[in-house]
Amino acid sequence: MMPHTPSQDRSLDMIVEDTETTARFLSRLRMARMLAAGSNDVPLLRTIRRHLLIKLLRAPNLRMGSHVRLDRSHPNLGGRLYLGSAVEIGPRCILDISGGIDIRDAVTVSEDSLLLSHDHNFDDPDVHWRDQGQTAKPLTIGEGAWIGARSTLVGAGTIGAGAVIGATSLVTRPVEPNVLALGSPARPIRLRGTRRVAPTGDE
Numbered sequence: 001m002m003p004h005t006p007s008q009d010r011s012l013d014m015i016v017e018d019t020e021t022t023a024r025f026l027s028r029l030r031m032a033r034m035l036a037a038g039s040n041d042v043p044l045l046r047t048i049r050r051h052l053l054i055k056l057l058r059a060p061n062l063r064m065g066s067h068v069r070l071d072r073s074h075p076n077l078g079g080r081l082y083l084g085s086a087v088e089i090g091p092r093c094i095l096d097i098s099g100g101i102d103i104r105d106a107v108t109v110s111e112d113s114l115l116l117s118h119d120h121n122f123d124d125p126d127v128h129w130r131d132q133g134q135t136a137k138p139l140t141i142g143e144g145a146w147i148g149a150r151s152t153l154v155g156a157g158t159i160g161a162g163a164v165i166g167a168t169s170l171v172t173r174p175v176e177p178n179v180l181a182l183g184s185p186a187r188p189i190r191l192r193g194t195r196r197v198a199p200t201g202d203e
Contacts, residue, residue, distance in 0.1 A: 090149070099136030104161070107141050110149040115139055119155055142177060162192065 081097040084104045090111035095101055099117030109115070117139045122129035139153060142161030147153065149167045157174040165171055166182025166189075175181045178192045 084143070098134070100138040102138070102140040104141060104143040104145075106144045107146070109141075109147045110151070110167070112150045113147050114152045114154075115147075116152070116154040148182075164192065 080100045080102075081095065082102045084107065086106045087103050088108045089095075090109060090113065092111055093109055093113045094115070096114075096116045096118060101115055101117050103109070117137050118134045119137050120129060120134055121132035124132060137155045137157075139156055140158045141147065142159055142163065144161055145159050145163045145165075147159070147165045148169060151165050151167065151169045151171065153159070153165075153171045155173070156171045159165065159171070159175045160177030160179065162178040163175045164180045165175065165186060166180065168184070169182045169186040170184040171181065171186045173185075175186070175188065180189045180192060181187060182189060
C-alpha cells in the first residue's frame, strides 16, 4: 500500500492557513466539479477530461464516469477529498466532501452511489433542525474496496481494505477489511474467501 502522507493530503485539503491558499483550492475544486459533471460521450473529450482531472485532483490513474458530482454543501465543516492511485468512480456518483472523504488506492465506487460525510443535528425539538448545524462524519474507504452500484454511505466511518459493499446497500457503520456487507441497513455477510460469518464490530 502506498504511504498516505500529509503532503498528499494537501492535494485537496480544506484545512488551510490563509485566504490565498483557500482561493487556489476553491479554483481547483470548481474546475474539478465542472469536469466531473461532464459527459464521456466523445472519446477525445473523455481523454482530455480524464487527464485534466488527474492533474487537478493529483490522483494517478483516476477513472471517473460521466456526470459525477463533487459536493461541498457545508463549507463550515472544513472537509477535504483525498484520492489514491487507480481509483475508479462510476457515472452519476455524488461525493459529499463536507466532512472529508479519503479514498485509498485501487478503490471502485460503482455508478449512482452516494458518499455522505456529514449529518444534520436535530435533537432539540425547540429549535428548527436547519438552525442546529451539522456534524462532520469523515469517510475512509480502504485500499481495494468495492462499493456496489446505487449504494449509499452515510456516517459509515471506515470501510476496510478489500471490503465489498453489495449493490443498493445503505451503509451506516464501519465495515471490517475483506468483509462482504449488503442490505439496508448493510450487515456483514461473510469474510471474502470463506463461508464464515463476518465480524459485526459489536464486540
